[in-house]
Amino acid sequence: MAAIPVSSKYPCAQEHIPMCIKHDLNIDMTCEDCDEFICSQCAKTDHKDHDWKTIHTAGSLRRRELKKTLSKVKEKDIAEIDEKIQKASKQKVGNKKCCDSEVSKLQKHYDAIVSKLDEIKKNLETKLVENLERKNAEVSKKNLGLEKKRERIKGLVEFLEDKHGTMSDYSLIDNLRDLTNLVSNTDSDIERGDHSVRYRGGDISEGSLDSIMGHTFDLDDFSVTETDSFQYGDKCLDVLEAIDKDICLVRAHKSDCFERMNIRNKKKEKSNICGNEVCVTDKDDFYVTDYTNHAIVRVSPSGSACTVLNTAPLVPAGICQSTDGGLLVTLVDDDTETFHPDSKSRRVLRHVTLTGDVIREYEYQVDGQTRLFTLPYKVRQNSNTDICVVNSTSQSTGELAILSSSGFLKSVYHGQKLTFDPSDVVFDSHCNIIVSNCPTSQIHLLSPDGKFMKYLLTENEVKHPYSMSLYQSTLWVGDDKGLIKVFQFNNT
Ligand SMILES: [Zn+2]
Ligand SMILES: [Zn+2]
Known part of the structure; x- marks a missing residue:
């Protein structure tokens, strides 16, 4: 910055001519490339090949264009700001x-909790009241017996x-014996009819x-940073399966075998894992669909391969380890449309x-009739x-089916407003669902029940994401x- 700073930030009609500190000359030129006022010496040195003009010439040019400039600001720029203001109030x-909607949830x-608690409370109350009724019925019965006895x-x-x-003496003795028996048999354990059910509250922790x-939780806390x-090549990356935080199995389109890709030292290494989709079990075995x-x-792990399941005539497609080990x-026939x-x-x-x-x-x-x-x-x-299944419904559309472990269809995610053709799905440590949408270059973050929460990545970070793997x-x-990109994913 060669010019002496202007004394006031506010515009004024007349301004004294400042001096160049570097060359001690009048600042009478302006560089259009740098948007800076300069002196004639600056023009010959620092701004040598730039588009500079005398302030007078530049001023005349500006004056000629002034109407156009200001009307552009009025019509376009201000309108754009208006639009943003409207957007902000809509936001x-x-x-x-x-x-x-969150508050109503x-x-x-x-x-729901209160009604469940109410139910529990009613059950407890019933137990107490039932005991009261049973015990008092016993007491009433006993009472009746006592009253009868008293009358006798x-x-x-x-x-x-x-x-x-x-x-006769005989009769007197006999009657007195009866009386003694009656009196001594008076049932005195009335306590047996005491209310016996007690209530004890649990811990309110x-x-x-x-x-x-x-x-x-705050959606802003979900963040992904490219690391x-x-x-890898120029073909679509059909499958990624991370083995640890540095190494991933990769299979590119039309390739029959997987390679090990080490992202840290950027080395590719052949593997003897061949097939289409792969999953790694917790015992470090690989299972591949062929x-x-x-x-x-x-x-x-030693590299020997053996067939565990012949799926003919069906073609195996996706594979993963189930939570039960x-x-x-997924299997598809290949002789119908x-x-x-x-x-x-x-x-x-x-x-x-x-x-x-x-x-x-x-x-x-x-x-029993509608296909899953x-x-x-x-x-x-x-x-x-x-269980999440990426289900293609046409050449260019698809959906994400969420099933319970018993196969009950819980929900189907169809994406947001734009075309949805999911290509892969992974889960974070809180069971949130991360699904990639290839056509719109977006990666969606869904709640465990399949509700959209936010875009985790958009086209600024990923172009047509096809495969994903989340390792920790x-x-x-x-x-x-x-192109393989590796991100640090944070969800806390
Ligand atoms: Zn100068
Ligand atoms: Zn310049």
Whole structure:
């Protein structure tokens, strides 16, 4: 900055001519490239090849354009700011709506808790009242007996008082014995009828109440920061499966085998894991789907491969380890129309043991007729045991089906307003769902029940994300042009 600072920030009509501190010359030029006032010496040195003019010439030019300049500001710039102001007030309305809806969720949950508590309270009350009724019925019965006994005693006493003179000795003794028996048999354990059920309150610990009431969390706390990237090739990255925070198995489109990609030293290494989709079990075995041979193949850590399940005539597509230690595999027939399944089509999610024994199969909804899937090509199980299936419904659209572990369709996520064609799904440590939408270059963050929360990544960070893998807090994203990006994912 060569010019002496202007004395006041506010515009004024006349300004004294400042001097260049560097060259001690009048500042009488302006550099259009740097938007700076300069002296003639500056023009020859620091701004040599720039577009500079005398202040007079530049001023005349500005005057000529002034009307246009100001009307552009009035018509365009101010209009743009107006639009932003309107957007901001809309945002406030939207925020209010969002807050209200969260508050009403809280109220609903609270009401549900209160009604459950009410039910429990009623049950406890019933136990107390039932005991009262039972005990008092016993007491009444006993009372009745006592009253009867009292009448008999009174009767006998009166009889003896009246008749003892005319009574034989034998009769007198006999009657007195009866009286003694009656009196001594008087039932005295009236305490047996005491109310015997007691109530004792449980601990009101804040921790357990908090966990029942739920908690709030801030979507701004979910953040992803790019930490690394690598151009793997130029083909779409069909599958990524991270083995640890540095190494990921990668399979590019049309390739038959996986390579190990080390993001830290940027080295690719051949692996003997061949197939289409892969999952790593907690025992470090790899299970691979093999489209061509209709098989699920196990590749041991030492590298030996063996077929554990022949799926013919069905083609295995997606695979993942199930939370019970088995496998979940999606299977598709290849002799009916891909996106128009008919009654002969098979579009199945199969739950099998690691040795290939079938545990269960899911193909239809509860009505037994509506198919769960059109083309289920990726599957992953959340740690809350929900099963998420990426289900292609046409060449360019799809959905994310969320099933309970027993195969009940809990919800289907269809994306936001724009085209939704999900390509992969992963879960964070709080069971939130992360799903990539290739066509719009967005990665959506969903709640465990499949409700949209926010865009985790947009086209500024990822272009056409196709495959993902989340290892602890390391999120790997592979795109359709061979670029791998690694992000640090934070959710607290
Ligand atoms: Zn100068
Ligand atoms: Zn310049």
